[in-house]
Amino acid sequence: MSHDSDHESVYDGLLGDGDSQWAFGTDFEDPLAGMDTTIPDGADAGALARYCLMLGDDALIYSHRLSEWASRAPDLEEDIALANIALDLLGQARLLLTRAAAADPALVPTLPDGSPVPPEDALAFFRAEGEFRNVRLVELGNGDFAVTIVRLLVFSTYRLALLQRLAASSDAILAAIAAKGVKELTYHRDYAARWFVTLALGTTESRERLLAALVVVWPYYRELSRTHPVEGRVATEGVGVDPATVADEVDALLGQVFAVGEVDRPAIAAIGPVSGGTGRDGRHTETMGLLLAEMQSVARAHPSGRW
Amino acid sequence: MTTVASVSAPPDNAPPDNVAAGNMAPDAVAADAVPPGTAPSGNMAADAAAPGNMAPDAAAPGNMAPDAAAPGNVAAGNVAPGNVAPDNARARAVAATVTDPELPMLTLADLGVLRDVAVNGGAVIVTITPTYLGCPAMATMRDDLVRRLRDSGYDDVRVQVSLSPAWSSDDITAHGRQVLAEHGISAPGPVRRADGPVELTLMPARRAIACPRCGAAEVELTSEFGPTACKALYRCTACLEPFEHVKEI
Numbered sequence: 001m002s003h004d005s006d007h008e009s010v011y012d013g014l015l016g017d018g019d020s021q022w023a024f025g026t027d028f029e030d031p032l033a034g035m036d037t038t039i040p041d042g043a044d045a046g047a048l049a050r051y052c053l054m055l056g057d058d059a060l061i062y063s064h065r066l067s068e069w070a071s072r073a074p075d076l077e078e079d080i081a082l083a084n085i086a087l088d089l090l091g092q093a094r095l096l097l098t099r100a101a102a103a104d105p106a107l108v109p110t111l112p113d114g115s116p117v118p119p120e121d122a123l124a125f126f127r128a129e130g131e132f133r134n135v136r137l138v139e140l141g142n143g144d145f146a147v148t149i150v151r152l153l154v155f156s157t158y159r160l161a162l163l164q165r166l167a168a169s170s171d172a173i174l175a176a177i178a179a180k181g182v183k184e185l186t187y188h189r190d191y192a193a194r195w196f197v198t199l200a201l202g203t204t205e206s207r208e209r210l211l212a213a214l215v216v217v218w219p220y221y222r223e224l225s226r227t228h229p230v231e232g233r234v235a236t237e238g239v240g241v242d243p244a245t246v247a248d249e250v251d252a253l254l255g256q257v258f259a260v261g262e263v264d265r266p267a268i269a270a271i272g273p274v275s276g277g278t279g280r281d282g283r284h285t286e287t288m289g290l291l292l293a294e295m296q297s298v299a300r301a302h303p304s305g306r307w
Numbered sequence: 308m309t310t311v312a313s314v315s316a317p318p319d320n321a322p323p324d325n326v327a328a329g330n331m332a333p334d335a336v337a338a339d340a341v342p343p344g345t346a347p348s349g350n351m352a353a354d355a356a357a358p359g360n361m362a363p364d365a366a367a368p369g370n371m372a373p374d375a376a377a378p379g380n381v382a383a384g385n386v387a388p389g390n391v392a393p394d395n396a397r398a399r400a401v402a403a404t405v406t407d408p409e410l411p412m413l414t415l416a417d418l419g420v421l422r423d424v425a426v427n428g429g430a431v432i433v434t435i436t437p438t439y440l441g442c443p444a445m446a447t448m449r450d451d452l453v454r455r456l457r458d459s460g461y462d463d464v465r466v467q468v469s470l471s472p473a474w475s476s477d478d479i480t481a482h483g484r485q486v487l488a489e490h491g492i493s494a495p496g497p498v499r500r501a502d503g504p505v506e507l508t509l510m511p512a513r514r515a516i517a518c519p520r521c522g523a524a525e526v527e528l529t530s531e532f533g534p535t536a537c538k539a540l541y542r543c544t545a546c547l548e549p550f551e552h553v554k555e556i
Contacts, residue, residue, distance in 0.1 A: 031445075034434065034467025077540070081532035088536065091441025095470075160505060176470035180440050183473060183556045186505050187531055193507055253507060260509060 031095050031120070032173060037102040040170040043237045048171060049104030050133065051234040053123070054280055055162075056096030057134035060124055061288075062155060063089035064295050065142055074145055081191060085152070088184040095177050097123045115304045125299035129289050130282040136271070137220035139279070139288045146199055146206070146213035153192035154217060157253050158224045160185040161246040170238040193257050200261030214266045222270035225250070228280040398431045399424040401459045408447040409535050412490045415448060419478025422469050430463040431456055436474045439536040439556075476537070476555050491519045493541065493552035512555075518543035519550050526550075 039045045066086035073079035101108050101119035108119045109126040117125070137155060142148050163185065166178035199210040225247035234240025258265060277283040299305075402424045403416040415421040415435065423434035433452050437445055449466040456464045476495035479487075484494035493516050511528050518526055523545030530540045531554070538551040 031468060034432075034465075035470070077530035077532070080534070080540075081530055084532040084536055087441040087443070088439055089441070091437070091439060095440055164505065172471065176473065177440065180437075180470060180473040182505065183475075184439060187554070187556075189505075190508050190512075191531060193509055194511070197509060249504060253504075257507070257509075 030118070031098050032102065035173055037099070037173065039103060040172075040237075040239055043171065043239045044233065045103045047230055047233045047237070048174075048239050049100045049107055050230045051240045052096045052100035052103065052174070053107065054133040054228070054230065055166075056093045056100060056123075057132050058138050058155075058159070059089040059096065060093035061132065061134045061291065062138035063087070063093060064291060065138065065140075066148075066152075068142055069148065078145070082148070085188050085191070088181075088188070092177060092181050092184075093124070094120050095173075099171075099173050099177070111303050116306060117299075117303060121299070125296045126303070129284055129292055132279075132282060132284065132288070132292075134279050134284075135220070135223050136279040136285050136288075137217070137224065139284060139291055140216070140220065141287055143213065143216055144209060146209035147216050149192055149195045149199060150210065150213040150217045152188065153196050153257065154221055154224070154254065156185050156189040156192055158243075158246065158250050160189050161249050161253075162241055162243060165241045165246065169240065174239060196257055197261045200263050210261075211263065214263070215268060218266040218268045219271040223278050226278060226280075228278075230280070394426040395424065398426050398456065398459075398461060401456055401461075402431075402433055402452055405448070405451045405455050408444040408451070409537075410487070410492070412486050413479075413483050415452075417480045417483030417486065419480065419483070420448070420474060426461075430465055431461045433464065433466045434469045435466060436469045438474050442536060474556075476553055479553070487553065488519050491550055492538075493517075493519050493550060495553045495555045498555045514552070514555075516541070516552060518546060518548070520548050521546040 039048060063086045066082050066089070069082040070079060070086075073082055097120035098118075101123060105119070108122050111117050111122055111126065137151065140147075140151065160182060163178040163181045167175050167182060169175040169178065196210070199206040201207070225243045227242050227244045231240060231242055235242035235245075255265065273281075274283040402421060403414055405415050405421075407413050407415055407418050407420070410418065418438070420435050420438060421433070422436050423432075425432050425434075433456070435445070435448055435452070445468070452466055453464045475498050477498050479495065487494045496514055496516070511531070515524070516526060517524050518541075521543060523543055525544040526541050527544055528539065529542050529549065533540045533551055537553055537556070539554050540549065541552050542549045
């Protein structure tokens with residue numbers, strides 16, 4: 001057995017049939033291949049699908065933002081760290097969007113006949129801004145490194161607490177994704193918390209940057225634990241988690257990190273809903289359209305593109 | 308040809324060989340900021356030494372990961388008894404030679420991602436699990452498995468994914484750990500497990516690891532994130548060489 005026999009030419013397998021040949025998705029055709037996608041008893045398929053979109057969109061949009069640091073981070077180690085975190089979130093997003101599409105195929109945008117785009121990529125690249133269900137926190141621009149760290153601390157603390165409970169979901173796929181995600185997010189949160197304290201107790205400049213970053217991020221914090229009707233429904237049905245139930249735990253943990261960094265909790269009002277809705281309703285900030293334009297434009301220009 | 312029964316998990320009271328080095332020192336727990344309800348620091352050494360935490364080291368080199376020998380892997384039902392075991396074992400032996408694209412010194416079996424190989428009628432159904440959800444190597448693993456099994460005469464090969472239980476670095480076999488070390492990569496210590504909220508560690512996890520090149524214990528963490536999702540970066544302060552450490556997860 002030699003490894004080379006598997007890779008005689010780097011071009012082997014690039015040209016061929018199958019869904020894996022779409023120009024923008026060369027991974028597993030079906031990331032849930034062989035898994036039972038039956039809807040659990042007592043759960044509504046449409047609500048489950050929409051809930052998966054919410055969690056999947058949080059991960060997808062935030063992954064895209066973090067990936068913008070590639071080649072631009074303060075040093076090589078942070079560059080690699082942020083790219084790794086982005087990759088972990090992209091993996092979570094892919095499975096969650098696949099789960100959404102399997103639970104309710106009607107959510108998936110229609111593409112030209114013969115398009116090789118798999119359902120999760122259709123959801124990522126061919127939905128309009130108003131159809132994205134992510135919280136607004138994750139779409140904000142990266143700002144400087146301090147803004148990036150504060151947002152990562154807030155987001156990973158919230159998502160870790162949420163996924164820990166979601167690991168008990170009656171939907172076996174959602175439970176498995178959550179259990180796996182907990183392991184990954186533990187590293188993300190540790191990374192963010194260490195940098196938070198380092199910046200807070202570092203130089204005068206780093207502390208000033210950190211305090212300024214808190215002012216940018218904090219208005220979007222409360223939206224994380226605001227219960228959307230879909231979240232309330234899936235929580236009642238046992239497949240999802242009401243984010244309000246993790247609010248105290250998240251708040252306590254953030255308070256402990258703030259205390260170590262000798263930082264006061266910001267006294268800044270939360271941003272309110274827009275026309276009665278938030279990110280979970282598809283109401284986003286101005287920056288979201290720009291993000292999507294960059295993320296989606298190539299795929300939209302070549303919906304049938306193949307290698 | 309190996310038989311399925313040749314590999315089994317050690318009994319619960321088996322000596323936890325790999326724990327002997329105390330890979331995670333008790334002071335790795337950051338005491339400053341732990342969420343409410345978290346177990347107090349200092350209980351980790353006990354956790355790490357708990358029987359059953361470690362990857363079973365019973366597997367002989369080249370053998371399958373213990374999962375593959377678990378009951379239920381044999382696709383029972385459609386195939387007449389008697390045919391099943393030898394054919395399963397042969398397909399399994401072939402699949403067990405496929406290596407990981409990013410750790411090419413390691414087989415998928417040694418890495419613990421090859422969950423099951425079952426022959427069902429004319430088809431071989433291989434089950435793998437990702438190390439990380441974003442693992443970009445899954446398609447390459449699938450293609451390599453399909454190609455290797457086709458070369459061995461199995462025309463109908465299906466590769467499917469299992470997400471539960473989630474892959475753990477504890478699933479790397481003892482042989483896999485040895486091979487990693489021989490290739491200059493530091494193997495993971497035992498995974499800490501605890502109930503309740505996940506602890507926040509404000510200090511870098513202090514792993515009692517040695518430089519895989521010179522053996523010195525004086526190493527420093529460069530970054531918890533490395534060239535692949537599953538590795539951290541270290542530097543040996545004795546021989547000054549950098550090296551990679553497979554993260555505990």
